[in-house]
Amino acid sequence: MVKNICCIGAGYVGGPTMTVIAAKCPHIKVNVVDINTKRIEAWNHSDVSKIPIYEPGLSDLVQQARGRNLFFSTEVDQAIKEADMIFISVNTPTKTYGVGKGMAADLKYIELCARQIADVAEDDKIIVEKSTLPVRTAEALKNILDNTSKDVKFQILSNPEFLAEGTAVQDLLNPDRVLIGGEQTEEGRMAQKALVDVYANWVPSDRILTTNVWSSELSKLTANAFLAQRVSSINALSELCEKTEADVNEVARAIGTDSRIGSKFLKASVGFGGSCFQKDILNLVYISRSYGLQEVADYWEQVIIMNDHQKRRFASNIVKTLYNTVSGKKIAMLGWAFKKDTNDTRESASIYVADDLLNEQAEIVVYDPKVTAEQIYADLDYLNTRSSEENRKGVTVVNDPMECFDQAHAIAIMTEWDEFKDYDWKSIYNKMLKPAFLFDGRMILDHDKMEDIGFKMYTIGKG
Numbered sequence: 001m002v003k004n005i006c007c008i009g010a011g012y013v014g015g016p017t018m019t020v021i022a023a024k025c026p027h028i029k030v031n032v033v034d035i036n037t038k039r040i041e042a043w044n045h046s047d048v049s050k051i052p053i054y055e056p057g058l059s060d061l062v063q064q065a066r067g068r069n070l071f072f073s074t075e076v077d078q079a080i081k082e083a084d085m086i087f088i089s090v091n092t093p094t095k096t097y098g099v100g101k102g103m104a105a106d107l108k109y110i111e112l113c114a115r116q117i118a119d120v121a122e123d124d125k126i127i128v129e130k131s132t133l134p135v136r137t138a139e140a141l142k143n144i145l146d147n148t149s150k151d152v153k154f155q156i157l158s159n160p161e162f163l164a165e166g167t168a169v170q171d172l173l174n175p176d177r178v179l180i181g182g183e184q185t186e187e188g189r190m191a192q193k194a195l196v197d198v199y200a201n202w203v204p205s206d207r208i209l210t211t212n213v214w215s216s217e218l219s220k221l222t223a224n225a226f227l228a229q230r231v232s233s234i235n236a237l238s239e240l241c242e243k244t245e246a247d248v249n250e251v252a253r254a255i256g257t258d259s260r261i262g263s264k265f266l267k268a269s270v271g272f273g274g275s276c277f278q279k280d281i282l283n284l285v286y287i288s289r290s291y292g293l294q295e296v297a298d299y300w301e302q303v304i305i306m307n308d309h310q311k312r313r314f315a316s317n318i319v320k321t322l323y324n325t326v327s328g329k330k331i332a333m334l335g336w337a338f339k340k341d342t343n344d345t346r347e348s349a350s351i352y353v354a355d356d357l358l359n360e361q362a363e364i365v366v367y368d369p370k371v372t373a374e375q376i377y378a379d380l381d382y383l384n385t386r387s388s389e390e391n392r393k394g395v396t397v398v399n400d401p402m403e404c405f406d407q408a409h410a411i412a413i414m415t416e417w418d419e420f421k422d423y424d425w426k427s428i429y430n431k432m433l434k435p436a437f438l439f440d441g442r443m444i445l446d447h448d449k450m451e452d453i454g455f456k457m458y459t460i461g462k463g
């Protein structure tokens, strides 16, 4: 029975996942380790509301388990040595250099972990791939781990994580399924059983699926590709709705009631963001191309092409509507996170829309309830479109949303934060220059009501 778990990587997946394991398995000691000292300090902050990741319900669980059987530290070697089971939950971003640049997953962090485990481990370990990895990565890990001169045996399991940010705690407490891929040998099956037993502390057994390693690795990429494909499909239809006086919400409602289609993931938007969808589809495209499967690769790549188009057309629609120029015009952007209830901004559509508007010399004011100014500037600087001084000159970040609207020409809703729905839109309208333009990239406001107030309203997908 597993008594000691180490998780390498204290990020959006490692942090919440290990917190839930620790909360549900008080008999297991869980050490979450990371090389990022600042992040670990934040996980250990005495004020639990200061932990580095915002997720509804997470700080309460951390409070409950931290110091009892949940520990955050930078002592990676020590945690590896102590553990029976090691989760690898490090980042696997898209490569920014060399072969596969812009498409393939960068596995250098994964490989470093494997080498460190191989170096340090003194007894047998079960290694769990929690990070999302290209199919057949476990083979590379095994090669590294099996080539130590020590008499230590490793079993590698694939246990991809399906949580979505913003609902991570609920998704972890009540998952649709847990997937565990293992080698189809007796040792492989024993390792699989050890991990099944961990989850069985709170997940019903019919929701714990076991399979071989390759199916498990590929299922994760496939799940994200299917979900993102639905968003790109509805976003493609949103543009057609705008031309035909159809309403994409009505179309989504009509098709979503077909039980074969289902109602989830049919919300048209300013484009999907997040650290996973684009990265994982690009990875799928790259893998397909490397096997010579051109049509398969092109098919999935179109999901990304559609998403880029959706972001770009939102920005260009703002420019067109504001009489073909936003130069010197104040545009209030509400929301910077890639979705509500998270402070994560990776690949958020806001970044690209702001970048396009800055190219047109707009003056942007941003408000997001959970994202810091430092993060917003870092996101823009990362694009390298202009100097960081120019980004700071073009973008102001405010902590009070009511500071956004004075003399603004337009408002763009970028993230579907609930609080935006409850604002006093009449008094916001009064503060703005007229005509007051409102671009709802998330379909969260009542279009007709806003027009009654006087706004010139654009809602994604509404003709």
Ligand code: NAD
Residues within 6 Å of the ligand: 008, 009, 010, 011, 012, 013, 014, 033, 034, 035, 036, 039, 076, 089, 090, 091, 092, 109, 112, 113, 130, 131, 132, 133, 161, 162, 163, 164, 165, 275, 276
């Ligand atoms: P993240 O960037 O938030 O966290 C990764 C952490 O790993 C960082 O804190 C980094 O410092 C640490 N790290 C990197 N190399 C290390 C090393 N050698 N030793 C110790 N620590 C190291 O990333 P994330 O969002 O948690 O994603 C992790 C993995 O999970 C990725 O493969 C991702 O695709 C996958 N995933 C993410 C989500 C999500 O919603 N974010 C959901 C499912 C799966």
Ligand code: UDX
Residues within 6 Å of the ligand: 161, 162, 163, 164, 165, 166, 224, 227, 231, 264, 265, 266, 267, 268, 269, 270, 271, 272, 273, 274, 275, 276, 277, 338, 339
């Ligand atoms: C996704 C997967 O859902 C999750 O299972 C996987 O483990 C990690 O990747 P995440 O990126 O955290 O999770 O959030 P998700 O809810 O999937 O949203 C991704 C993006 O799609 C967001 O920008 C969201 O706003 C957008 N989206 C989602 C839409 O535009 N419309 C929808 O109907 C659903």
